[in-house]
Amino acid sequence: xxxxxxxTDYHPRWLRRQVSTYWWLEKxxxxxxxxxxxxCLFVAWFVVYLLLLVGAVAGGAESYQRLLDWSxxxxxxxxxxxxxxxxxxxxxxxxxxxxxxxxxxVGRRPVPARLVLAGHYxxxxxxxxxxxxxxxxx
Amino acid sequence: MRDRIxxxxxxxxxxxxxxxxxxxxxxxxxxxxxVLDGLNHIKDRIDGTLSYRWSCRMGICGSCGxxxxxxxxxxxxxxxxxxxxxxxxxxxxxxxxxIRDLIVDIGDFMRKLVRVKxxxxxxxxxxxxxxxxxxxxxxxxxxxxxxxxxxxxxCYSACPIYGLDSKFIGPAAIALAQRYNFxxxxxxxxxxxxxxxxxxxxWGCTFVxxxxxxxxxxxxxxxxxxxxxxxxxxESMKSFFLPRGA
Amino acid sequence: MHxxxxxxxxxxxxxxxxxxxxxxxxxxxxxxxxxxxxxxxAAPSHARMLAVLGNPLTAVLMFGxxxxxxxxxxxxxxxxxxxxxxxxxxxxxxxxxxYGGAAVGSVMAAYLLxxxx
Numbered sequence: 370x371x372x373x374x375x376x377t378d379y380h381p382r383w384l385r386r387q388v389s390t391y392w393w394l395e396k397x398x399x400x401x402x403x404x405x406x407x408x409c410l411f412v413a414w415f416v417v418y419l420l421l422l423v424g425a426v427a428g429g430a431e432s433y434q435r436l437l438d439w440s441x442x443x444x445x446x447x448x449x450x451x452x453x454x455x456x457x458x459x460x461x462x463x464x465x466x467x468x469x470x471x472x473x474x475v476g477r478r479p480v481p482a483r484l485v486l487a488g489h490y491x492x493x494x495x496x497x498x499x500x501x502x503x504x505x506x507x
Numbered sequence: 508m509r510d511r512i513x514x515x516x517x518x519x520x521x522x523x524x525x526x527x528x529x530x531x532x533x534x535x536x537x538x539x540x541x542v543l544d545g546l547n548h549i550k551d552r553i554d555g556t557l558s559y560r561w562s563c564r565m566g567i568c569g570s571c572g573x574x575x576x577x578x579x580x581x582x583x584x585x586x587x588x589x590x591x592x593x594x595x596x597x598x599x600x601x602x603x604x605x606i607r608d609l610i611v612d613i614g615d616f617m618r619k620l621v622r623v624k625x626x627x628x629x630x631x632x633x634x635x636x637x638x639x640x641x642x643x644x645x646x647x648x649x650x651x652x653x654x655x656x657x658x659x660x661x662c663y664s665a666c667p668i669y670g671l672d673s674k675f676i677g678p679a680a681i682a683l684a685q686r687y688n689f690x691x692x693x694x695x696x697x698x699x700x701x702x703x704x705x706x707x708x709x710w711g712c713t714f715v716x717x718x719x720x721x722x723x724x725x726x727x728x729x730x731x732x733x734x735x736x737x738x739x740x741x742e743s744m745k746s747f748f749l750p751r752g753a
Numbered sequence: 754m755h756x757x758x759x760x761x762x763x764x765x766x767x768x769x770x771x772x773x774x775x776x777x778x779x780x781x782x783x784x785x786x787x788x789x790x791x792x793x794x795a796a797p798s799h800a801r802m803l804a805v806l807g808n809p810l811t812a813v814l815m816f817g818x819x820x821x822x823x824x825x826x827x828x829x830x831x832x833x834x835x836x837x838x839x840x841x842x843x844x845x846x847x848x849x850x851x852y853g854g855a856a857v858g859s860v861m862a863a864y865l866l867x868x869x870x
Contacts, residue, residue, distance in 0.1 A: 382521035383604035383612060388670040393837060396577070399667060402715045406833040412774045413826035415782055416819045416858065420865055422785060423815070426806055427868040430799040441790035449786030456782050460775035466714060470733030477645050497780035503805060504784055504797055671836055710760040713832050736764055743761035 408459035411452040418449070464489040512536040513593040514545050516557065519605050527598070527605070530554065536591045542582035543571055546597070546609075559609035566723060569659030573609055574598040579664035579721050602663055602670040613660055619676050620658075622702050623684035628695025640692045653686035653731055655724040662718035662728050668711050675711035676703065678718035678728030685731040688738075704739045712736075763828050763852070770825025773818050803869065812866045820859035827851035 393399045418440075425436035439445060467489055468482035515529045532553055534545040543561055550557045561571040564583045571582045576596050587595070603611035633640065662678035663669050669677050684703055687693045703709050712732050719729040788794045797805070805811050831851040835844065 383606055384519055384521070384525075384527065385604045386601070388602075388667070390838065392667055392670065398717055398720070399715070402667075402713075402717075403833065403837060406713070406829050406837075409826040409829035409833075412770075412778065412822050413830075415778055415786070416822050416826075416862075418786065419781070419815070419819060420858075420862055423806060423862075423865045423869065426799065426802045427865065427870075433799045433802060437789065437796050440786065441792075446787070446790055449782060449790070453779065453782040453787055456774070456779045459771075460779055463771050463775045466716070466733070469719075469727065469730035470714075470737060472730075472734055479649075493776050493779075496776040500777060500780045501784065503811070505794065668836060704761070706758050706760060710758075710764065713829075713836065736761075740761040740765045744765070 405458065405462045408455045408462075411455040412459065414448065415452050415456070460493060464493070510536055510591075512545070512587050512591045512595060514542075514549065515594045515596045516546070516549065516609070517596075517598040518557070518608050519599070521607060529596075530557075531594065534587075536587045538586075538588045540587045542573070542575055542580070542585045542587060542595070542597060545587055545595075546582065557609075558607045567657060569657035572600050572659045572661050572664065574601050574664065579661040581659060581661070581723050584723060600660055600664045602666070602673075603660070611660075613658075613663075615673060616658070616660060616663060616677065616679065619680045620683065623676070623680050623699055624695055624702075625683045625687060627687065627690065627693045628698060629692070630694045642691065646691050649691070650686045650689035652726055653682050653689065656683055656686070656726050656728075657724055659723065661721045661723065662726075665717035665721040667715060667717070668713060672707065672711060674707040676705075676708050678732065679726075681709055681712075681735060682726050682728040682731040685735060688735075700739060700742060703735060704743070709735050709739065763824070766821065766824040767828035770821035770823070770828075774822040774825055777818055778822070806866065806869045812869065816859075816862050816866055819862035820855075823855035823858040823862075824852070827855040 389395070393403045422436060425432045440449070464486060468485040471485055473480045473485065511533050512535075513531060513533050515531050517527050518530050519527045532549050534548045536545075541564075543564055546557065546559055546561075550559075559571070559573070559582075561583065562568040563570070566581055566584045569581075572579060573582050574580075574597070575582065575585050576590065579600060582597070597609065599605045599609045600611045603613060603615075606612050656679055658679060660679070666675075666678060669675050681703065684699045688696045688699060709732055712729075714729060714733060716729045719727045722728065784794065789796045806815065828851070831847050834847055
């Protein structure tokens with residue numbers, strides 16, 4: 370069937386709807402996604418905090434104590450408490466995504482997703498225990 | 508339990524108007540009716556000008572995808588009784604240009620699909636005299652779920668990245684490329700990589716994960732994309748450190 | 754080379770940063786951000802901190818954590834601004850500010866750790 374009508378990509382009659390700048394507020398899933406992405410801000414803040422800590426330690430016992438006192442001040446404490454919660458959210462969402470990205474084969478069989486997920490949690494627990502031991506032992 | 512439901516159906520008549528308007532109709536709501544049955548009832552008995560696509564009415568052709576109460580769904584697989592008494596809002600699939608009423612143009616996807624070469628690519632074809640390609644059940648399982656895609660476009664509709672940037676290749680195209688990449692009869696992974704590892708190929712994806720959630724055939728396009736990111740990144744590292752091949 | 758853009762490398766840095774920050778930051782925030790300031794646990798002595806941070810292995814790990822986490826932030830933040838606020842036209846500026854910031858931060862981390870006697 371020959372057609373003399375050729376619709377071009379920019380045919381003016383097609384309705385092209387713009388995505389709103391607030392698309393991420395339209396669905397809970399989108400909002401949770403943006404929340405997950407925003408954990409990176411708290412990651413960056415804590416790197417800054419760690420570097421402040423390292424700098425304070427290098428500067429001597431007094432500067433280290435000053436930093437410890439500053440970290441107990443209300444707004445720093447609140448920020449770090451929020452950082453802790455967002456770090457948990459980051460870890461949980463990262464680990465739940467890992468099995469979808471990481472399909473490993475042992476021989477010819479793929480490792481079940483549950484095992485990949487469990488492996489991440491085991492590693493998390495081990496790493497946390499190791500860090501706590503290094504920091505806290507006298 | 509109400510036995511009727513109100514449908515708010517989007518209308519777009521380009522020869523008359525430049526915006527979407529909504530018609531409201533009350534349709535019967537027996538417990539085995541799906542949204543598609545409601546639309547057919549409207550078209551058959553109330554307003555014959557309503558335009559929409561459908562075919563198999565059993566979730567295999569991929570024609571009847573629409574936005575139902577804000578979610579991309581196959582209208583042949585969405586039961587009216589779950590939403591009674593309504594109102595239930597039926598709109599054209601998001602992120603695609605609307606041609607008329609509930610019909611969208613998916614030409615963008617069709618062009619992208621061709622570019623990823625969704626067929627078995629072989630360096631040397633096996634002659635017929637040598638018989639069939641043999642494949643174990645494990646080898647089939649590697650790609651089987653990616654082969655279930657019915658091109659219904661619900662994933663593109665759910666993907667915010669595709670909505671914001673139509674240059675993104677998109678979930679279904681990448682999942683279909685992976686269906687062939689993981690098929691051990693295929694030798695075309697390198698050819699597909701050129702297309703997929705473009706800046707807007709897979710790298711636009713930020714793993715929102717909605718595509719996998721809305722897929723009616725459990726294809727898991729999000730997983731396909733993340734696996735491909737790993738593959739492409741490893742390949743990129745290899746070609747950087749070993750430019751003349753390992 | 755198949756690609757002439759740095760996305761694959763940046764994504765690998767983002768992934769690595771995501772893993773190390775997910776594994777190590779929760780406990781570190783809990784200890785140094787919440788438990789020690791609130792007095793639930795005694796702070797390690799200055800001498801102990803010097804010993805831990807002065808150890809070459811922990812120093813390297815700390816540098817790795819800081820640098821990779823910064824690149825994780827840079828990549829994720831850039832993409833979120835790109836998609837969330839749709840400011841694609843500022844893409845080059847965004848890339849410079851984020852990855853550049855991460856690079857500067859990494860250099861700072863190396864310097865600060867090196868300063869520990």
